[in-house]
Amino acid sequence: MSLALNGTNGVTYNDGTQQSSAPVGKNLIINGNMQIAQRGTSAAGVTADYATCDRFLIRNNNAGLYTITQDTDAPDGFGNSLKWDCTTANASPAAGDFAVLQYRAEGQDLQQLAFGTPSAKQFTVSFWVKSSETGTAVLRIGATNSGNVMQGHTYTISSANTWEKKTITFTANTSDVIPNDNLIGFNLFWYLATGTNRTSGTLPTTTWEAFLTANEAVGQTINIAASTSSYFNITGVQLEVGTTATDFEHLQYGQQLALCQRYFQSFGGSNVADTVGQGTSFSTTNTYVLIHLLQTMRSVPSLGYSAVGDWRLHYPGVIGLEATVMAIATNESNNTKVIVNTTTATNASMGGGKCIQLSADSTINARLTFSAEL
């Protein structure tokens, strides 16, 4: 068996497979294989939100309507993809219309790219794509917090309804430092449809240039809002240092989930009376419930909740004594624990100092979510 050793790209075996020179942690994209979908596997009519697959943001400004799914259609070696399935067409987007899939990378995870230094690195983004539409599409990176500069590249979807792997190398940026913090380092944008406001300029492909709307997606011809038969699937997203796209770095499910939970966590959602936390009642109407987060989150998270009536406080000492929650708010929380301030109707038997449980009603709709997304 022969093999080739290369200090940049690692080991290439005689069958063409590669062992990267940095096999662990080389992929700077979290959930690039669309394996984790804590919010659910399908969402319709999303315009600006995280939906289904973790870490990937859906943004649609009047460029049709879509059902977003964590799909099981995927190239060999992958179990899932993220799918945009057009349900309302917009065959001729107006000038300001656009649909884009966005990934926000955390600044402190991008330091190895050495932006803003003489040692800045080239890096390569690779991904698998499948679409009903053929033509040219744009992948752009925008570094909002480092000089608000951008670079973009076109790629071609050659065959309809066929998985194709795309590889794009971005040039090094020696001018604009990415702050080493927990805020956005840069954004990746896959354009799926766009009007002329974003295609009338010049796409900067070899240099990092100041952001300009007219330059965002120059060359884009693909419109996945073309008809209600149009769709776009993507998976295997990898961003790595260097000019070569090595094999996708597959993490174990638990590793990937833990990485995603830095940005989003969900409690409840089963059809049993799921206890999510315990706390202390300090009056006849208010109770602070402590919930330890599953991972340290990027920031203090926002608390999302289903209907307050989905939640009950269970009190000790009296069998069956419970109160329906009337209001929920986060309070005195940090990025490792959340205190949920719950309000119930006045009931003298539920006075202060009692240890209580917060439980979901027996409905799959009962969910508490914690979001520290970028």
Added chain:
Amino acid sequence: MQYKIINDAYGNVGSIELTKEDNTKISIPLDEANTDYQEFLSWKSEGNEPEPADE
């Protein structure tokens, strides 16, 4: 979209409640690294004012 101040048990501002257009609600902490709080501050800087806390 509507913002409302939520006081804690001691009468201090504890969080911001956002009611979305679909009537779902989220509770936003006062953390400048939190994206929802950043959006609230941006909204407020445009001259908007949230609904005050309940008495």
